[in-house]
Amino acid sequence: MTPDTTTRHTIRLAPSGRDVNCEPGDTVLGALERAGYALPNNCRAGACGECRTKVVDGEVDQGIVLDMALSAAERADGYRLMCMAKPVSEVVEIEFGTDDAKPKLFPPRDRVLCVVVDAADRTPTIRELRLRPVGEPIRYWPGQYLMVGDPDAGAPPRPYSIANAPRSDGELVLLVSRVPDGRTSGWAHDRVEVGDRITVAGPYGTFIGDPSTDTPVLCLAAGSGLAPILALTDAALRRGFRLPVTLCFSARSRADVFDEGLMAWWTAKHRRFRFVPTITGDEPDEALPAGGVRGRIPDVLPAVVGDDLSGHSVYIAGSPEFVETCTGATLALGAPPERIHVEKYHPHAAALTPDPTHLVRN
Ligand code: FES
Numbered sequence: 001m002t003p004d005t006t007t008r009h010t011i012r013l014a015p016s017g018r019d020v021n022c023e024p025g026d027t028v029l030g031a032l033e034r035a036g037y038a039l040p041n042n043c044r045a046g047a048c049g050e051c052r053t054k055v056v057d058g059e060v061d062q063g064i065v066l067d068m069a070l071s072a073a074e075r076a077d078g079y080r081l082m083c084m085a086k087p088v089s090e091v092v093e094i095e096f097g098t099d100d101a102k103p104k105l106f107p108p109r110d111r112v113l114c115v116v117v118d119a120a121d122r123t124p125t126i127r128e129l130r131l132r133p134v135g136e137p138i139r140y141w142p143g144q145y146l147m148v149g150d151p152d153a154g155a156p157p158r159p160y161s162i163a164n165a166p167r168s169d170g171e172l173v174l175l176v177s178r179v180p181d182g183r184t185s186g187w188a189h190d191r192v193e194v195g196d197r198i199t200v201a202g203p204y205g206t207f208i209g210d211p212s213t214d215t216p217v218l219c220l221a222a223g224s225g226l227a228p229i230l231a232l233t234d235a236a237l238r239r240g241f242r243l244p245v246t247l248c249f250s251a252r253s254r255a256d257v258f259d260e261g262l263m264a265w266w267t268a269k270h271r272r273f274r275f276v277p278t279i280t281g282d283e284p285d286e287a288l289p290a291g292g293v294r295g296r297i298p299d300v301l302p303a304v305v306g307d308d309l310s311g312h313s314v315y316i317a318g319s320p321e322f323v324e325t326c327t328g329a330t331l332a333l334g335a336p337p338e339r340i341h342v343e344k345y346h347p348h349a350a351a352l353t354p355d356p357t358h359l360v361r362n
Pocket residue numbers: 040041042043044045046047048049050051052069081082083084
């Protein structure tokens with residue numbers, strides 16, 4: 001049966017019983033996102049299986065999807081891929097989230113074996129590690145973090161945010177700042193090599209994007225605080241977010257700015273994306289990176305984004321001091337407190353288990 005492209009349909013969420021309108025011709029995933037519900041997704045093309053969801057009542061047109069993304073047994077059990085599914089019946093009821101219709105966080109997994117497929121120093125103090133799980137990919141929300149370390153090598157597990165949106169090959173990008181005398185960051189910088197096998201645990205954290213955001217977005221990051229901001233931005237731009245996104249990255253010097261290639265690509269591809277590196281060091285002769293300004297974010301913010309943030313959503317990630325000063329600066333420019341989301345990094349927290357203070361979401 002083909003989908004009706006002229007009638008509105010209703011997506012009913014179970015177990016909450018909440019209803020979401022689905023415009024004619026829209027997919028279930030599109031309708032959920034428009035209504036502000038987060039459903040995991042990756043390829044948006046029926047190829048990865050990430051949006052697999054059980055239809056408990058009603059009928060959808062599944063469209064053309066790959067068998068590897070949805071097996072015959074899963075189809076027989078009622079599962080469908082929401083990125084390609086269009087309602088056919090007037091009401092389609094799907095399994096979604098919890099009683100209050102909040103998205104489910106994925107249960108964290110312990111000791112997930114990964115291979116280090118790449119490692120590179122991105123700045124004098126930040127090393128990027130690329131990990132691929134040997135088994136099932138880790139399912140996570142952009143903005144979440146993993147616990148990474150090797151206690152046998154004297155490196156207690158520490159939280160590291162994932163710097164990319166989920167990929168079909170499961171690859172995870174981590175940015176590790178070298179902390180003075182830090183055992184785990186020292187291990188990640190000096191001892192972990194390409195080809196090593198390491199175990200991680202996760203995902204953890206609730207610093208996840210709000211898909212119902214219908215305002216311009218301002219992201220402020222310092223150091224490896226850029227990691228969750230990159231993952232959130234990657235996911236939002238892939239999702240087709242069309243409002244302005246400004247990403248300010250605070251760096252001490254030109255050498256501390258990285259990912260300029262990715263920023264240039266996002267700028268070219270998404271007309272309303274803007275990258276503003278802000279250089280805080282006092283070397284006036286040093287050339288600024290493209291689009292860069294000199295000064296601390298709280299001081300340069302009005303010149304960069306104007307003096308009225310009342311219509312913005314704000315995401316801030318970095319050290320507690322960075323987060324606090326930037327939060328104060330955005331509040332002073334009128335940003336609504338309920339739309340300021342923050343991620344504080346506590347580099348010296350000696351955590352063997354996830355540190356609940358690592359993530360603070362307003
Ligand atoms: S998002 Fe990849 S199959 Fe739906």
